[in-house]
Amino acid sequence: MPELPEVETVRRQLSRRIPGRMILRVEVHDPLCVAPADPEELRVLEGREVRRVARRGKHLLIHLDDGAALVVHLRMTGRLLWHAPGRADDADRFLRAVVALDDGSRLAFADQRRFGRLRVLPAGGDPEAFWRGRVGAEPLGAGFDNAALARALRGRSTPVKAALLNQALVAGVGNIYADEALFRARIHPLTDAGALGPRRVAALREAIVDVLEQGVATGGASIRDYADAEGARGGMQDVLRVHLREGEPCVRCGAVIRKLRVAQRGTYVCPACQRRGR
Numbered sequence: 713m714p715e716l717p718e719v720e721t722v723r724r725q726l727s728r729r730i731p732g733r734m735i736l737r738v739e740v741h742d743p744l745c746v747a748p749a750d751p752e753e754l755r756v757l758e759g760r761e762v763r764r765v766a767r768r769g770k771h772l773l774i775h776l777d778d779g780a781a782l783v784v785h786l787r788m789t790g791r792l793l794w795h796a797p798g799r800a801d802d803a804d805r806f807l808r809a810v811v812a813l814d815d816g817s818r819l820a821f822a823d824q825r826r827f828g829r830l831r832v833l834p835a836g837g838d839p840e841a842f843w844r845g846r847v848g849a850e851p852l853g854a855g856f857d858n859a860a861l862a863r864a865l866r867g868r869s870t871p872v873k874a875a876l877l878n879q880a881l882v883a884g885v886g887n888i889y890a891d892e893a894l895f896r897a898r899i900h901p902l903t904d905a906g907a908l909g910p911r912r913v914a915a916l917r918e919a920i921v922d923v924l925e926q927g928v929a930t931g932g933a934s935i936r937d938y939a940d941a942e943g944a945r946g947g948m949q950d951v952l953r954v955h956l957r958e959g960e961p962c963v964r965c966g967a968v969i970r971k972l973r974v975a976q977r978g979t980y981v982c983p984a985c986q987r988r989g990r
């Protein structure tokens with residue numbers, strides 16, 4: 713499932729391709745991908761020029777010249793592919809929508825499991841109202857200091873891993889990067905989020921930033937479906953230290969990595985480096 717580094721990789725690629733281009737046509741092949749909107753509502757994008765491509769948590773935002781934005785949420789298996797002029801995209805049997813641009817290039821939204829969504833944030837709306845309660849602190853943003861993470865975790869009796877997966881607390885961290893960050897910070901995923909003292913909060917913040925930056929630097933993790941905007945795989949899956957390594961020796965201490973279930977998600981932990989109740 714694409715997390716912050718994967719979405720950021722797509723954002724960087726599209727930022728080199730689509731600003732300055734005009735949207736000629738929006739073709740919705742599967743109405744579910746724009747639900748609850750009607751596919752016709754996306755036609756307001758036609759004739760608008762792309763200004764810039766941004767990201768908020770795991771959401772991509774394509775900002776347009778009239779102040780509106782197209783928000784793309786890839787969710788489980790969504791891909792947003794950039795197709796050069798002349799390339800046919802109809803071969804993809806999971807194609808759900810196409811945004812045709814004035815230079816003949818196209819943005820193809822493909823999604824096998826159909827959880828991904830396209831949505832229009834209208835011009836003149838309040839974008840912060842849209843994000844409030846939905847997306848919390850940006851971990852690669854300037855405001856993500858120890859105090860911000862401490863605030864997000866304070867008073868929470870949920871496992872720290874569940875708190876990290878809560879997009880309203882920390883935006884963009886999902887199952888892969890939560891496991892990797894907790895491993896690096898030597899924190900057991902079932903530790904109460906609210907029980908972490910300042911020293912461990914600081915270690916966790918540093919670990920979150922480190923793993924996300926490494927994810928971006930390697931082009932994201934392609935474990936199952938993820939591909940970037942050009943259809944290529946990332947490299948992060950090859951350098952994971954704990955996630956998916958059940959039964960293998962810990963790279964730090966040699967103990968056997970175990971798999972648990974936390975917040976309904978497969979969770980990987982070194983029982984020696986990440987002790988409970990510390």
Ligand SMILES: [Zn+2]
Pocket residue numbers: 962963964965966967982983984985986
């Ligand atoms: Zn270990």
